Amino acid sequence: MRLIRKPVNTGGNELDYKFIPSICSYCGVGCGVLFEVLEGRLMGTWPQKTHPVNQGRLCIKGWNLHEFITSPMRLKSPLLKVEGRFQRATWEEALARTAAGLKEVISRSGPDSVGVLVSAKMTNEENYLAQKFTRSVLGTNNVDHCARL
Amino acid sequence: MKEQVRDLLENHRVDVFLAYKDLDGHQIPWAFDRDNLDELEDLEVGPARYPLDKLAARLAGAKPELKIGLIARDCNHRALKVMAAGHQLDLDKVETISLACCPSKLQDHAACSYLEPEPAGAYKKSVGVDNRADPQELEPLRPKERLARWSYEFEKCIKCYGCRNICPVCYCQECSLEHPDLISPGRLPPETPIFHLTRAVHMAGRCVDCGLCEEACPMDIPLRLLYREVNRIVLRLFDFQAGADLSQSPFNFLGDKMTLELKPIEADQEAR
Amino acid sequence: MAESAFEPKILAFMCNWCTYGAADLAGVSRLAYPPNIRPVRVMCSATVSPHYILRAFQDGADGVLVGGCHPGDCHYLAGNYMTIKRISFLQELLEFIGLGGRLHLDWISSAEAQKFVAVITQFTEKVKKMGPSPLTGEDLNRRLPLGA
Numbered sequence: 001m002r003l004i005r006k007p008v009n010t011g012g013n014e015l016d017y018k019f020i021p022s023i024c025s026y027c028g029v030g031c032g033v034l035f036e037v038l039e040g041r042l043m044g045t046w047p048q049k050t051h052p053v054n055q056g057r058l059c060i061k062g063w064n065l066h067e068f069i070t071s072p073m074r075l076k077s078p079l080l081k082v083e084g085r086f087q088r089a090t091w092e093e094a095l096a097r098t099a100a101g102l103k104e105v106i107s108r109s110g111p112d113s114v115g116v117l118v119s120a121k122m123t124n125e126e127n128y129l130a131q132k133f134t135r136s137v138l139g140t141n142n143v144d145h146c147a148r149l
Numbered sequence: 150m151k152e153q154v155r156d157l158l159e160n161h162r163v164d165v166f167l168a169y170k171d172l173d174g175h176q177i178p179w180a181f182d183r184d185n186l187d188e189l190e191d192l193e194v195g196p197a198r199y200p201l202d203k204l205a206a207r208l209a210g211a212k213p214e215l216k217i218g219l220i221a222r223d224c225n226h227r228a229l230k231v232m233a234a235g236h237q238l239d240l241d242k243v244e245t246i247s248l249a250c251c252p253s254k255l256q257d258h259a260a261c262s263y264l265e266p267e268p269a270g271a272y273k274k275s276v277g278v279d280n281r282a283d284p285q286e287l288e289p290l291r292p293k294e295r296l297a298r299w300s301y302e303f304e305k306c307i308k309c310y311g312c313r314n315i316c317p318v319c320y321c322q323e324c325s326l327e328h329p330d331l332i333s334p335g336r337l338p339p340e341t342p343i344f345h346l347t348r349a350v351h352m353a354g355r356c357v358d359c360g361l362c363e364e365a366c367p368m369d370i371p372l373r374l375l376y377r378e379v380n381r382i383v384l385r386l387f388d389f390q391a392g393a394d395l396s397q398s399p400f401n402f403l404g405d406k407m408t409l410e411l412k413p414i415e416a417d418q419e420a421r
Numbered sequence: 422m423a424e425s426a427f428e429p430k431i432l433a434f435m436c437n438w439c440t441y442g443a444a445d446l447a448g449v450s451r452l453a454y455p456p457n458i459r460p461v462r463v464m465c466s467a468t469v470s471p472h473y474i475l476r477a478f479q480d481g482a483d484g485v486l487v488g489g490c491h492p493g494d495c496h497y498l499a500g501n502y503m504t505i506k507r508i509s510f511l512q513e514l515l516e517f518i519g520l521g522g523r524l525h526l527d528w529i530s531s532a533e534a535q536k537f538v539a540v541i542t543q544f545t546e547k548v549k550k551m552g553p554s555p556l557t558g559e560d561l562n563r564r565l566p567l568g569a
Contacts, residue, residue, distance in 0.1 A: 284517070287517070290519075292516075292519040292520070292521055292522075293519065293555065294519070295517070295518060295519030296518060296519030296520060296555050297519070299518050299519065325472065331472050331476070340479050342479075342518060342520075342556075343475040343476065343478070343479040346475050346514065346515075346518065347471070347472065347475060349514060350471045350475070350510075350511065350514065353510055378514075378517050379514065382510060382513045382514060382517075383510065385513075386506070386509055386510060386513070387506070399506055400503075400506065400507065400510075403467070403499035403500065403502050403503045404499060404502040404503065404506070405499060405502065406492075406502065407492045407501075407502060407505060408502075408505075408506065409505050409506065409509050411505070411526060411527060411528065412509070412512060412525070412526070414525055414540070414543045414544055414547055415543075415547065
């Protein structure tokens with residue numbers, strides 16, 4: 001990990017430097033990680049040496065968990081493709097378009113023509129919600145996870 | 150030790166003390182500070198070693214005016230010296246509480262009580278390199294066999310960069326192992342052997358033989374053994390040992406005289 | 422025994438002020454030497470980073486030669502002091518891994534065309550005898566148990 005060179009100025013003299021134990025969100029192994037948090041900002045990811053699953057070792061995805069969490073590329077608003085280009089949209093527009101689109105496809109080609117891909121970067125709860133939505137609402141069991149690819 | 154830490158914090162000798170806290174049986178690195186002195190009750194040091202020296206340097210980079218304390222094993226002391234020589238840390242702002250561990254510096258594997266690698270299995274012994282071996286044990290091997298054994302080890306690499314991430318003396322902002330012009334990032338398997346040889350070259354004059362790299366390698370590549378040989382070469386050629394004091398590594402300055410002799414072409418013919 | 426058909430590929434890093442001058446003089450004087458070297462002109466032998474040398478071996482060079490100025494003659498005063506430190510270290514490291522004997526450093530001044538020819542010829546002979554670099558070729562012959 002790169003050394004933090006830029007001094008972090010928060011004014012106060014209380015130091016907020018913590019290590020938060022967690023589990024890597026990517027694949028099914030579930031390696032123990034420690035998030036290094038300085039003043040509420042995620043600075044780095046370290047392996048948990050005493051964790052029985054990984055015993056202090058991580059793969060490259062695990063070592064870089066902090067990157068996607070604090071990535072400047074994360075979306076800040078829903079995007080809708082208009083004439084081939086992504087445009088910013090409101091939640092209402094995005095949800096309405098998605099619902100309409102899904103309804104249209106399902107009525108035309110049946111529920112099994114839709115597939116849902118969930119993600120390791122979402123929480124377990126959101127993943128559960130997504131698959132529940134797919135099965136109960138959309139009416140298909142075409143749901144899969146990026147870790148299976 | 151809890152009393153010592155409390156003392157350091159209360160007397161403003163340090164603003165933060167890096168040690169370990171017990172959390173459900175796991176000792177995780179923790180920054181104890183003056184405002185939460187009751188946390189010191191949970192201070193507990195186990196055999197698990199984290200690079201507290203590297204964390205101290207990262208903290209010093211973000212907050213240069215901070216006075217940092219940490220518990221330091223022998224390898225941490227060496228690493229702190231190397232980092233100070235590389236201007237990553239101001240040793241005046243660092244206090245250490247020493248932890249007795251390896252009885253002698255840069256000694257062989259078995260002397261480090263916290264490093265007990267798993268014994269190598271039969272297959273690894275037959276085609277690879279035993280992590281516990283001494284570099285001298287590899288000397289009688291012929292070059293072909295050496296390369297075959299090391300290639301077996303290097304080809305297991307999954308390029309997790311764990312060895313580099315956890316190494317206390319790896320502090321380059323731009324790492325050659327990720328530089329697109331040197332070693333292409335994102336390419337698997339890594340180009341063997343130059344991926345590991347590049348790292349070995351960078352460890353010359355820097356490696357303090359803490360063994361964290363080997364502990365962090367998911368593929369059990371005998372990195373500590375390799376860098377131990379690197380240290381032996383540097384000691385033999387330049388009489389320099391990283392971390393012994395604050396002097397610069399011979400690779401950090403040009404120098405003003407020849408310290409070595411050229412090797413003649415016929416030096417090591419196929420007689421080996 | 423290496424076949425007589427094997428022609429080694431040798432990458433030769435030559436410092437602009439000395440060794441490259443020697444190579445030039447050798448050419449002008451019509452001195453014959455084996456054609457196996459691929460010359461690369463660098464401003465100082467100290468600019469030859471281990472990255473280049475390792476990359477050369479990884480990409481199929483059978484031998485690497487580095488030519489610099491004599492001690493005390495470096496155009497940049499102290500470059501060659503670093504060169505010998507670096508190359509000596511790298512030679513020992515490569516030896517440890519099993520790639521020894523394929524890296525050579527020599528001081529050749531710009532007037533020493535004969536020495537240039539001698540070094541090239543000797544080194545090419547040596548690498549020829551050693552055979553192709555084990556990092557080249559399909560099977561690589563690197564696995565244990567060792568092949569023929």
